[in-house]
Amino acid sequence: MDPLLAGEQALLGAVLLDPRQLRRLDWLEPRDFQRPAHRALFSVLRELRDAGHPGFAADSDDGEVPLEWLTDTLALAGERTRGLDPSYLHTLVAACPRAGHAPLYGRIVLEGSIRRTVTEHAERLLAVAEAGLVAGEVEGTAHQVDVLAGVLTDLAGRWGTPPRAQKPAAVPAAAPAAEVSEEALADEQFLLALLVHQDGALQEVFDWLRPGDFADTGHGQLYRCLGALHHRGEPVDPVTALWEVRRRGLLADGTLTEERLVPVLGAHLVAGSAEWLGEQVLRTSLTRTAAESAKRVTVLAADERLAPGQLIGQALHALGPLEEVRARWRTANGLPSPGRATAQAAPDVPAARVNAALSRSTPQQRAAKAASPAASAARAGTASATRHRPSSSSPLRSTT
Template structure:
């Protein structure tokens, strides 16, 4: 039997011994916070008896009628199966002290917080996987909103501020992302080809498309190289991008090599809209980020050593990256949201700035130093000859 099971038994046993403890429990402890169906049924039963003004609900300690427990067992039998009078007396015996009912109740609520957060994280992860197959993001966003709302409600019940709190540094909770889906891989490749063939389209996507939105690491590096050339106002073609990727140390045998760069940026037959494919890439990044956030939150919720208040803050912090991608996804679909002006997208560098950037890439020419003028050789002094007298 786990400590949580014992805490649930102690709460119900305390209510059986002292019905007045319900006055301190009912404002924040509900039947669904209990993990076992029998405990849920018994706690709901005493609440129902109290609502109907049962004589035992106002009895003092030591004068509680037997009908208080007996009627609660009968009421619980209508809600679930397997609740017996002997088990009710076992709950009374399991209560160390009925005056500590609030403390035991907080244990039950803390266990419910862990369990509820884990359940919502699982639902978010399932919705993200389903949207990955469907190619949408609507169900993922609904589950993410439900998770955020649930965390706010739990924060109020636990009497803590619903604010993000970064978890302590530790081992990575989420493994490396799986292989990129074939359709998404093709979308990313076509987007890069569109930007390489028409660099003017960078102005459309640069405000909301980030390198980390690409699922493929090689595509991330190519997008960074393209963006650097565009920002400096330099020509964009296969060779310039290849050279920029090499300067950034992106060429290797695993994610990116010269042949792959030339193949991806082949301008032949490229005719498409960068904003369309960019929106698809951001949508996929939104779903992927939701799945990663759900995995982190679930791992935190399944760690019983994490206090409930910290779990709520850590879970809200794990949703932060999803909120950031969601804002950019909304901008890609419909422009900046009303009332929230977005910072202007960076413009292409001015001619003077571009020339200065190109100058930094050219080898410096060392001006020849003028040779010092040779000093005239000294004329050896000659002793004057005396004329004959």
Template structure:
């Protein structure tokens, strides 16, 4: 039967198995903690980080203990370990694996205590990268969550949180030349590949209903060819909108002729097939257009999240490069967001102008005296 270790038999952090090799920030955290344990007064030089900024939980607990305890007398600190013992006791309340030997290891591995502020900046940078990655992952996951009652609202809220995180990074890290990320963008996700049957059906129904009700389709300027999954459907939508804007007749045959003029009738696309596609009406163009645009918003948000994730996973990308790359990615989603607002906001109905009816002449004030006889004679 395995023996349960006693509370005081926690393993040293150095002895714990690690499935992943430590990243450079791990050593920066060790160097900073060693500097603060050796020279506690250097805590005044450390800004921009909190216990949660550390990638290692035990390191964060140790930093919190150093920050919360009063600094020792410099001379007394060089003569005994009273303050170090107090720090260890406070930190072990939250991280039981900490030992006195690990504190001495931290002191030994610190290259230069006077570089504490530089170590803190490294920790701040890596924490910002992790925070941005978490927001990007949340955006991508929210965009793919099919259980949400209002998926676009939840996705745009996640995008707003991501944008605020980017603004915070821009305020904390100054700009510098050459700020474009060098990380190549990941390939688009497999959701916008033109093979989603539900999306294809919605696009077919939109084209058919828009052909039957071209006046309604003409008002849907918020829908663009980039929102379609199938190039043929995007081309047919261009045919429809071109006909309506020219004031030309719109029906399946005129749309078919316009498609021929635009070179859409390539090999494998038969005219009879297009006529059948444009004849299957159901619902209204507005409804199917909103469905297509909603899908485009969610797809775009998912891809934006993955693009920003790719930036954060490249350790060579600087914080300000993360800012520039993230803002460019979010700009694409912002354009879709604006069109979604136009599509989903009901058009205000103009109330008829009120016409003022001519009022009957008002009676004059009563005369105080009877009219004179001379005026009557006139």
């Protein structure tokens, strides 16, 4: 038996048995129902209530509900969806154990709606991010991230909890790494060669590019070595870089091999813009991180052991690494750093929603509660015009 379906049927049955229960469900919306027929029914029930239907004002304490309440509901809802007949209304009524439990049935409906909504937007973010990896585009991903963060904030308000990131009690499984194109890996390799052989190149990216931005683990570790040399004020060149690699045991543990180091340390006469290439690496890192965060949120939404408040908090936590990459992306492109949507104060919650939240508490708990972009484009255009990636036959790609 599907608990969500049972909850939706019990709620609609409660309103059909006692139309006055709608007063206690103002925090619920038709879109919260999973089945289209149920959405149509709940919408019609509200419309009849708002129109002053006699059935809503009738006294149902004696169990008598005007027949017009049922027939008018069926007639109007039947115009909007298929499959509704008198027998299904009887099914809904029979599915309701107690009409007075309608707010708790509504909680089941809202919880299911929250899980579906989070999953839907996480899957949308994943699709946009994967498309961005292929197209080398980041704006669509950034927009979809803002949409997901805004949805989580809105859902937190509806559930009656603050939109606050919550670290999972257990370490979540790592999301599968997104596939990265060969061109992106070639960009990483060429950037490292520039950083090793071009004086001052590392300073152009050191403030905002991190080892984790490299899709290839070996590339990220080599960048870490170069950054350590730069941080200590030591010169960066092929000899010092190789020595730092050895000191960190990256050759001994197989993270890097001499064959992989040759294209980076053995190249010479390398020309190009480290800043522009670093932005490409960071662009790929942003979309890759977005895809991984989206997968993690999807896994959280599928975990029925998480209460909606926990789901929302842990989903916001899963977006944390992504926001950190976005902050560095804005720094690299000279863009302003807007405040995070999740850090804003929650808007005033209507009294009906507060009552819905209180319906989830025990009496004791309730008593306790009472007590600039153009400049960046110009820079990228200039850098790309001066960037020269050596071909296999070019002396710039030769290794010694």
